Amino acid sequence: MVPAALRWRSVVGSLVAAGRRRLSTVFALSSGHGRCGVAVIRVTGPASADALRALTGGRSLPAARRAVVRRLFSPCDGALLDRALLLWLPGPASFTGEDCCELHTHGGPAVVAAVLRALAAVPGLQPAKPGEFTRRAFHAGKLDVTQVEGLADLLAAETEQQRRQAVRQAEGHLRRQYGRWRAALLRCLATAEAFIDFGEEELIEEDAMAETVAAADRLADDMQRHLADGRRGERLRSGVQVTIAGAPNAGKSSLLNSLVQREAAIVSEAPGTTRDLLDATLDVAGFPVVLTDTAGLRDASDAVEREGVRRARGSAAAADLVLLVAEAPRVLSWLDGPGGAPTADVFVSEQLSALGLSAGTESPTPETQLVLNKVDLVTEAEAERLGDWCRSGSGRAALVSCLTGHGVPALVEVLGDSLGRLCADAAAPAPALTRQRHRLHVAGAERHVRQFIAQVAAGGDLALAAEQLRLAARQIGELTGHVGAEEILDVIFSDFCIGK
Numbered sequence: 001m002v003p004a005a006l007r008w009r010s011v012v013g014s015l016v017a018a019g020r021r022r023l024s025t026v027f028a029l030s031s032g033h034g035r036c037g038v039a040v041i042r043v044t045g046p047a048s049a050d051a052l053r054a055l056t057g058g059r060s061l062p063a064a065r066r067a068v069v070r071r072l073f074s075p076c077d078g079a080l081l082d083r084a085l086l087l088w089l090p091g092p093a094s095f096t097g098e099d100c101c102e103l104h105t106h107g108g109p110a111v112v113a114a115v116l117r118a119l120a121a122v123p124g125l126q127p128a129k130p131g132e133f134t135r136r137a138f139h140a141g142k143l144d145v146t147q148v149e150g151l152a153d154l155l156a157a158e159t160e161q162q163r164r165q166a167v168r169q170a171e172g173h174l175r176r177q178y179g180r181w182r183a184a185l186l187r188c189l190a191t192a193e194a195f196i197d198f199g200e201e202e203l204i205e206e207d208a209m210a211e212t213v214a215a216a217d218r219l220a221d222d223m224q225r226h227l228a229d230g231r232r233g234e235r236l237r238s239g240v241q242v243t244i245a246g247a248p249n250a251g252k253s254s255l256l257n258s259l260v261q262r263e264a265a266i267v268s269e270a271p272g273t274t275r276d277l278l279d280a281t282l283d284v285a286g287f288p289v290v291l292t293d294t295a296g297l298r299d300a301s302d303a304v305e306r307e308g309v310r311r312a313r314g315s316a317a318a319a320d321l322v323l324l325v326a327e328a329p330r331v332l333s334w335l336d337g338p339g340g341a342p343t344a345d346v347f348v349s350e351q352l353s354a355l356g357l358s359a360g361t362e363s364p365t366p367e368t369q370l371v372l373n374k375v376d377l378v379t380e381a382e383a384e385r386l387g388d389w390c391r392s393g394s395g396r397a398a399l400v401s402c403l404t405g406h407g408v409p410a411l412v413e414v415l416g417d418s419l420g421r422l423c424a425d426a427a428a429p430a431p432a433l434t435r436q437r438h439r440l441h442v443a444g445a446e447r448h449v450r451q452f453i454a455q456v457a458a459g460g461d462l463a464l465a466a467e468q469l470r471l472a473a474r475q476i477g478e479l480t481g482h483v484g485a486e487e488i489l490d491v492i493f494s495d496f497c498i499g500k
């Protein structure tokens with residue numbers, strides 16, 4: 001009878017040799033850290049089968065892709081570690097394209113630590129770096145860079161709409177669109193090159209070139225449409241900037257607190273309470289919002305307040321949406337004042353310029369939603385009159401009392417509709433680009449395609465024109481990672497989880 005320790009040593013010994021001649025195999029805890037019911041530990045690489053055998057006391061591998069329950073032992077001394085659910089996922093039909101296995105162990109930190117120690121003792125195995133599983137999937141051609149980005153976004157998604165956009169990108173929606181464009185570019189390039197080689201011998205039909213130019217034109221238009229999305233996909237990914245602005249004491253900080261449902265900002269009856277910008281994140285109808293409270297806008301004598309006002313104006317100018325807060329009683333007296341009763345739109349633009357928020361000629365005035373606060377201080381009839389007046393404009397009425405909470409749910413609904421317009425529709429058939437990187441490459445590709453068309457139209461050298469198509473295809477290649485992916489992957493994985 002061979003002693004258990006010796007038996008285990010011989011299992012380890014035979015694996016040492018195997019480990020040395022093979023590529024690396026990596027493992028990591030893929031589920032979250034801390035105490036939990038079940039922890040998922042993943043292994044990928046050629047020694048995955050050895051790892052499974054080493055931890056199950058040399059038993060044969062389970063059937064592929066069938067969950068089995070087995071006891072796990074330390075490969076060093078044969079000690080029982082846990083009873084776990086195992087999955088054997090042989091390549092290439094696995095996430096990474098390599099042989100993989102998953103160990104679903106009990107989630108206690110000591111169990112996880114013991115199983116990770118046991119895996120580290122298997123020859124050829126080493127801990128995975130952040131994003132290493134996904135990097136291997138990319139190198140196996142399972143994912144392109146846009147899908148890797150989609151996965152990163154899916155892991156970071158905090159709202160429902162972000163999740164929807166990210167999951168579609170991870171599933172390959174952008175990949176397919178860019179793949180079609182690249183294929184179309186290569187077809188155009190092939191015809192152009194055939195013309196260069198054989199055109200003079202009249203082996204190519206005359207209208208083949210005209211068709212190629214027409215196809216390039218359609219492609220450039222597709223790219224242009226894709227770019228003209230008002231940054232809606234990027235906004236959904238990174239959050240919509242909503243700035244609360246208005247005169248001092250209008251109730252801006254009170255509104256921020258009502259929307260985020262906590263006392264995030266200081267509220268007081270002294271005008272000029274808020275000095276600095278205060279950000280709070282919030283999920284409105286599944287859309288991610290960064291809500292910013294600002295200093296009340298006025299000509300301040302105090303230097304600190306003046307700086308606050310400057311920052312407030314900057315935040316409003318850069319915002320996707322401004323919530324312009326005004327006090328309902330003041331608006332009423334303004335309506336009854338000598339200026340008569342102009343429409344709500346006129347009021348908004350007058351207010352924007354009086355507060356120094358209208359952008360002038362350089363940048364467009366930000367989208368603005370008027371919010372009339374302190375409706376608890378006006379009569380019901382007056383509130384009704386204000387509501388009608390608001391509806392006379394292009395915006396929707398938002399009469400609230402931050403003190404009583406009246407009208408806040410209706411404002412959230414109005415806000416949700418605005419966000420729906422400002423963000424990409426995650427269910428739309430045409431996927432939206434979600435990063436500035438995408439925008440730069442698509443814009444570059446479109447520019448080259450248009451140059452190709454212009455050069456052909458001008459009767460220029462076809463070889464030079466064809467070079468533009470090659471450059472356009474290169475831009476799309478960089479976008480999807482067919483060209484120069486490593487640097488982009490390094491950036492993406494720099495904040496990726498270990499175990500993914």
Ligand SMILES: Nc1nc2c(ncn2[C@@H]2O[C@H](COP(=O)(O)OP(=O)(O)OP(=O)(O)O)[C@@H](O)[C@H]2O)c(=O)[nH]1
Nearest residue numbers: 248249250251252253254268272273274296402403
């Ligand atoms: N009656 C009434 N008072 C309100 C309401 N909302 C805010 N207030 C009061 O108005 C005062 C100013 O509120 P804040 O939220 O600090 O106003 P603000 O616009 O942030 O003011 P600054 O930061 O100074 O520009 C406080 O005394 C609040 O309690 C409301 O709906 N009704």
Ligand SMILES: [Mg+2]
Nearest residue numbers: 252253273274
């Ligand atoms: Mg304030």
